[in-house]
Amino acid sequence: MKSQKIEEMSNEALLKHKKTTELATGMLAGALSILLVMTVFLTIKKGLHATSISLGVIPFAFMPILIINWNNLKAIKKELNSRQNVV
Template sequence: MKDTKFSEMTTEELIKNQKTLKTVNTVFCVVLFMLFILNIFIVFMKGFSAMNVIPVALLPILFLNLKNLKEIKNELESRK
């Protein structure tokens, strides 16, 4: 996400960002889960390789998105 403060955004922008971030997070979680399953399969079939680290390396993106989603939710609740 951009380097903007959520308190400076309008309510409509926050709701739009929240919906977009929820959709992106859902798709990202599904893809990440599939990568973990595929990596387990590949480890058993071919052994460990450097490519098996990719799902673990992508986990911080998920955590950052969840943190931003929580901040948006808190900002929207504070405006009610």
């Protein structure tokens, strides 16, 4: 499936895409934050084990996805603001 460019999408589609991207980004950020806190707690509680190291890698591995979603969300907001100024 080929995705449309932001400039080619309608206002309704942009608003829907913005809402789902905000939700997904927020949930991912929350899950990564909780996992990072759990990793720090596990490391303090039990020391540096293979489990705490492997759990600690996951938030940093998924950080690029979070950054990409954040940048897409900024682009969508910018496009919606430019359309509101024109109309």
